Amino acid sequence: MFPALETDLKQETLPDPYEDFMHHHLQYYGYFKAQKSNLPNSATHHRVWKTSPRYMLNGSFGEKDDLISDTLETETFLWPTYLSSAGHAQVDAVNRDSLMLSSPLLRSRQLLYDDLDEVNPRLREPRELFSIFSSRGPLQAPRWPIECEVIKENISHIEWVPPQPEYFYQPTGDEKVPEIVGEEQGTAVYQLDSVPTEGAYFTSSRIGGKRGIIKELAVTLQGPEDNTLLFESRFESGNLQKAVRVGIYEYELTLRTDLYTDKHTQWFYFRVQNTRKDVTYRFTIVNLLKPKSLYAVGMKPLMYSQLDAITYNIGWRREGQEIKYYKNTTDDGQQPLYCLTWTVQFPHDQDTCFFAHFYPYTYTDLQCYLLSIANNPIQSQFCKLRALCRSLAGNTVYLLTITNPSRTPQEAAAKKAVVLSARVHPGESNGSWIMKGFLDFILSNSPDAQLLRDIFVFKVIPMLNPDGVIVGNYRCSLAGRDLNRHYKTVLKDSFPCIWYAKNMIKRLLEEREVLLYCDFHGHSRKNNIFLYGCNSNSRKHWLHERVFPLMLSKNAPDKFSFDSCNFKVQKCKEGTGRVVMWRMGIINSYTMESTFGGSTLGSKRDTHFTVEDLKSLGYHVCDTILDFCDPDQTKYTQCLQELKELLQQEIHKKLNNLGQDMDLEGSWSDIPLSDIESSTSGSDSSLSDGLPAHLLNLADELNQKAMLKKPKKKRLQTRKQRNEQYQKNYLMRELKLTENNTPSKKPGFTASCSPKRSTNSSLGPAPDVKPNWPKTRYPATRKDRTPMVAYPSLHIYTYP
DSSP, rough: OOHHHHHHHHHHOOOOHHHHHHHHHHHTTOOOSGGGSSOOOOOHHHHHHHHHHHHSSSSSOOOGGGOOOOOOOOOEOOOTTTTHHHHHHHHHHOOGOOOOSSOOOOOOOOTEEEESOOOOOOOOOOOOOOOOOSSOOOOOOOOOEOOOOOSOOOOOOOOOOOOSBBBBOOOHHHHHHHHOOOTTTSSSEEESSSOOOOOOOOOEEEEEOOOOOOOOOOOOOSSSOOOOOEOOSSTTTTTTTEEEETTEEEEEEEEEEEESSOOOOOOOOEEEEOBTTTTTEEEEEEOOOOOOGGGTTTTTOOEEHHHHHHHHOOOOEEEEEEEEEEOOOOOOOSSEEEEEEEEBEEEEEEOOOOESSOOOOOHHHHHHHHHHHHTTTTTHHEEEEEEEEEOTSSSEEEEEOOOOOOOHHHHHHOOOOEEEEEEEEETOOOHHHHHHHHHHHHHOOOOHHHHHHHEEEEEEESSSSSHHHHHHHHHHHTTTOGGGTTOOHHHHHHSSSHHHHHHHHHHHHHHOOOEEEEEEEEEESSSEEEOOOOOOOTTTTTTGHHHHHHHHHHHHTTTTTSSOOOOOOOOOGGTTTHHHEEEEEEESSSEEEHHHHHHEEEBBEEEEEOOHHHHHHHHHHHHHHHHHHHHHHEEEEEEEEHHHHHHHHHHHHHHHHHOOOOOOOOTGGGOOOHHHHHHHHSSOOOOOOSSSSHHHHHHHHHHHHHHHHHHOOOOSSHHHHHHHHHHHHHHHHHHHHHHHOOOOOOTOOOOOOOOOOSTTOOOOTTTTTOOOOOTSSSSSOOOTTTTOOOGGGGGGOOOO
């Protein structure tokens, strides 16, 4: 079939170029003295190591030292099947170690066979595009930026619901306001080194973070009587930058900003050891950035005792007394800072305790949950787990598709879609707990859950920003930017999670109608749970976007507040998922805001939310979807009528506040809804931070080059600046005209022509110099209007 090729085979067998190069390279340096034919086929060995099921990783970090070897099956590459029988016979005579020939026609990396069996061609397993865990293998270990030190301990907590309601702290007004003294009068007992902040940018990642030996950042205890607390936060989702001991039982804490930024300090999660029982400790966080907080109205921090968890099966609980949120009086010349202080007593001596802003939910927690779904033989039939993409650090962003198998293609095509996502802001862990409650219900054998799976296709992204969750950020990704302001981005490499999520939804819209989009968030300044939506511009769907939130408030009256919902679309929110999906055609597009505190409604009034409360809201979302799509439109119609009445009341209230009286009958619905609602500026929003951190330096360089090439005239931005420039130009013209009409000056007299206004009020215009105003400067006034008096002195000609 290939005579020329067969002739070449008879004459000479060509070696693999890489094998030949390594042979000469090692011989040159004296490391290899064997014959060329004894050189192992490195490519073959690497492939067998990669694919053999008898090789496994010991642990999750995957270092070379952790490999456990076993007897290998010797597998070699098979010649392409299009060779003739004579060619195959000659090939069999060739040494198996030299089968890697240089000709691309003779080499195949896909067809394999085993030496022990007959020639039985088979295809190599395809490469895994993304590392989706299997039910037989270990979890994918989180990948960290290479600057981050990570301790080897596995941090985990039990899930527990307090038997009694946890009430808000009631401020007395006598709470102590500690003076911030810092390291000048205190002793640093914990401090992270080399944490990347503003000016740096993400470059690469690895499992386990920074290479080398992990430093012991905590102080060394001088003996059993030393009661210094030992702090730690170098674990998944941990956040604590520094701890300074300023008293025997008093500590000042500094939180780490989001990586590669100099802001966003809100989330905290750290460990303390070497505790003492029945002693009052005081902790003060000194660098919070928000002027308002729920801590000022009764919210308590969360504490977890390891001994209580082991002994009494008690998990996270609200603790703290003398809670005070106040402004930091230390002025560093930058943005104002705020402090949170509280006191606490530990339940045991020599205990290990944790403090957190809210119930933590880590990337590893999510993977364990998804692994349980993959291992469930029933749930895995209607819940398909896929990789949406990989994050900047290489962590997998998971996508779940949940629906029951359809009997016909027509039935499958008729299903509408629902899209849910969470943790675009990594410090808002309450979104993950709501998502977990939703998944628990939708994957259950409840008749309502089965009905939902029959009529909908659910697309769920449970963690949009895994990198931020892993490193303990509050708001940003490793690009140093708020992902929920970049849904309009075209920078796929900088914001992959958002780019792929948006394009997944865009393809979904081409296939079927998307009934609902909802992104789960947390809120640090308002209690209860509420939604942000988008006012519909269509008369056909007027007020329809408010029906789902109103139904949800009726299904969860002690948690969800419809009065706190807002539907105004602001310019600064154009890049959010809610607004972008709404502009793509999804009418019911929402951001669900869940408080870090608790409820002010109904039976749960003045109590903190527990994990179970948030999970129950996930169930209520499912229940509300069924009500919203009920073929019997009675509930929908009632809600729509109620919304019209509420809107009329709101308009009357607004007009009364303005002192206006207006008959709204027949015309009230023409008033724009955006004029009625206030802005959502009180929400946890930050304006778009611009380009990702790694592109900022490049942009500055390009701007500098552009300025050097072609200097641009500075634009005047304000009316005041334009008026000043106009007066200066006019004055110069007047002075020139005056000089031309004035006779020669007396010797020794000089006039200054500076356009600047004099600061000496005693100096005025020369008495014999009259302004030469143009006649056409003030046009004639209309006959039917009273002529206005012209004041030419408004454009003052000034003298120095």
